[in-house]
Amino acid sequence: MEKIQRPKGTQDIFGKDASRWQAVESCFRKIMRQAHYQEIRTPAFEYTELFKRGVGETTDIVNKEMYTFEKGERSLTLRPEGTAGVVRSYVEQGMSRWPKPVKLYYMGPMFRYERPQAGRQRQFHQMGLELFGLDTPEADAEAISLAMDFFGSLELPNLALEVNNIGTAQCREVFKQGFQTLVTPYLAKLCQDCQNRFHSNPLRMLDCKIPADKEIYDLPEIKSFLEKDFTSDECQAHFAKLSDILSALEIPFKRNYRLVRGLDYYTKTVFEITSTHLGAQNAVCGGGRYNNLVEQLGGPATPAVGWALGMERLVSLLGDLENAGLDYYIVSDQPEYAFKVAKLLRAKNLAVEVNLSGKNFGKQFETAAKSGAPKILVLGEAEAKNQQVTVKIMADASQNSLSLRELLGSL
RNA sequence: GCGGGUGUCGCCAAGCGGUAAAGGCCCCGGAUUGUGGUUCCGGUAUACGUGGGUUCGAUUCCCAUCAUCCGCCCCA
Numbered sequence: 001m002e003k004i005q006r007p008k009g010t011q012d013i014f015g016k017d018a019s020r021w022q023a024v025e026s027c028f029r030k031i032m033r034q035a036h037y038q039e040i041r042t043p044a045f046e047y048t049e050l051f052k053r054g055v056g057e058t059t060d061i062v063n064k065e066m067y068t069f070e071k072g073e074r075s076l077t078l079r080p081e082g083t084a085g086v087v088r089s090y091v092e093q094g095m096s097r098w099p100k101p102v103k104l105y106y107m108g109p110m111f112r113y114e115r116p117q118a119g120r121q122r123q124f125h126q127m128g129l130e131l132f133g134l135d136t137p138e139a140d141a142e143a144i145s146l147a148m149d150f151f152g153s154l155e156l157p158n159l160a161l162e163v164n165n166i167g168t169a170q171c172r173e174v175f176k177q178g179f180q181t182l183v184t185p186y187l188a189k190l191c192q193d194c195q196n197r198f199h200s201n202p203l204r205m206l207d208c209k210i211p212a213d214k215e216i217y218d219l220p221e222i223k224s225f226l227e228k229d230f231t232s233d234e235c236q237a238h239f240a241k242l243s244d245i246l247s248a249l250e251i252p253f254k255r256n257y258r259l260v261r262g263l264d265y266y267t268k269t270v271f272e273i274t275s276t277h278l279g280a281q282n283a284v285c286g287g288g289r290y291n292n293l294v295e296q297l298g299g300p301a302t303p304a305v306g307w308a309l310g311m312e313r314l315v316s317l318l319g320d321l322e323n324a325g326l327d328y329y330i331v332s333d334q335p336e337y338a339f340k341v342a343k344l345l346r347a348k349n350l351a352v353e354v355n356l357s358g359k360n361f362g363k364q365f366e367t368a369a370k371s372g373a374p375k376i377l378v379l380g381e382a383e384a385k386n387q388q389v390t391v392k393i394m395a396d397a398s399q400n401s402l403s404l405r406e407l408l409g410s411l
Numbered sequence: 412g413c414g415g416g417u418g419u420c421g422c423c424a425a426g427c428g429g430u431a432a433a434g435g436c437c438c439c440g441g442a443u444u445g446u447g448g449u450u451c452c453g454g455u456a457u458a459c460g461u462g463g464g465u466u467c468g469a470u471u472c473c474c475a476u477c478a479u480c481c482g483c484c485c486c487a
Contacts, residue, residue, distance in 0.1 A: 060485050081486090110487080115482095117482070120485090125487090209484085263486090279481085286487060309487060312487080359444095360445080365446045366446095367447090372448095381445090382445095392446075397446090399446085
């Protein structure tokens with residue numbers, strides 16, 4: 001028979017990688033629990049219109065990357081990101097009436113139809129948090145510092161935090177007019193993307209990667225326009241306070257006036273955490289404030305802030321973990337006794353493997369050594385008869401016998 | 412959607428026009444029937460991505476196709 005392989009851009013996660021994923025997940029859950037965030041699990045697919053309205057009709061994600069299919073009357077789409085579904089649930093489940101703030105976290109697979117490359121899969125996994133109900137720089141600071149705490153506890157090296165303030169919709173009107181006026185003389189020289197965005201979404205022109213275009217945006221009169229900050233006094237005060245808190249927390253960051261991000265829903269604060277160890281797709285975490293999204297999805301006007309991080313990219317930054325494998329390996333030709341002992345040890349929360357091969361002790365020891373277990377229990381005829389165990393320490397090959405009761409008592 | 416690289420056993424990998432397609436790792440068996448991973452011997456496997464073409468002859472050259480990797484775009 002012909003082999004069937006997995007779809008393009010998907011991954012089987014197993015073996016060593018699986019334990020890395022588990023380590024990351026349990027670390028994340030711990031940090032979320034300690035900060036009093038609750039888990040939310042939303043469906044892997046939603047009605048297509050949720051993403052069209054939530055993520056934005058002009059985004060690449062919605063325009064060319066969604067897995068959409070029709071069943072019955074409605075069009076469905078595999079979720080390309082987590083926030084829209086969480087916001088939908090927030091509205092649908094009446095969380096707007098919960099005491100503020102509402103603090104949620106999630107983790108799970110996301111789907112985007114793109115050409116796979118290093119750090120980019122068609123099915124990938126995100127972990128993220130959303131904080132609803134506060135429009136304060138304190139909320140932004142908590143979100144960012146939790147991300148940094150999380151990376152810190154995983155001891156990840158070479159991470160850089162970049163932050164920017166893109167203001168409110170009104171601020172961006174100011175930006176649009178000012179920027180368009182300044183850029184118009186150079187319009188013909190810009191790349192096609194930038195020319196298109198000149199009308200549809202001028203802010204996005206800023207993160208153009210074409211060197212010639214960058215030079216134009218770096219011209220003195222344009223640069224000074226960007227740096228004097230087009231946002232309102234209130235937005236600037238918000239950002240200043242956020243900066244103060246981050247500095248006080250000794251979280252190093254850089255203001256990047258070019259950081260605008262590709263999702264339409266952001267307001268005020270946006271940020272990104274990148275690693276120099278990731279290749280071209282170097283963003284490991286990204287997020288920001290989205291004060292209009294809840295309302296846009298039919299809920300009461302509710303400010304919110306959140307972020308998501310890519311688990312594949314995160315896991316790829318992790319070094320080798322300590323072997324969190326077996327505590328005991330049981331070598332035995334007395335299965336009844338061996339299983340009884342294993343059950344008692346497992347009840348003490350230990351990881352125990354019983355050799356099931358029925359082979360001679362020499363072979364069983366070989367397998368035991370390969371298993372990496374630090375201790376071997378030898379349970380032969382004599383031990384079974386006397387309810388004893390022989391414990392062998394692999395590191396120094398020492399070995400002694402004691403009663404089963406003594407062993408259990410010593411744990 | 413657009414560029415470039417690569418496809419030889421489960422993994423790594425030699426061969427680059429000519430007999431039965433090296434080698435290493437892993438796995439299995441034996442030396443060693445209650446004591447180990449490093450020794451020695453042996454063994455398993457539908458391995459040249461697929462389809463055409465050139466040739467007396469193709470794993471090797473050409474074309475196409477598929478897969479995969481890297482990059483662009485965009486994002487986590």
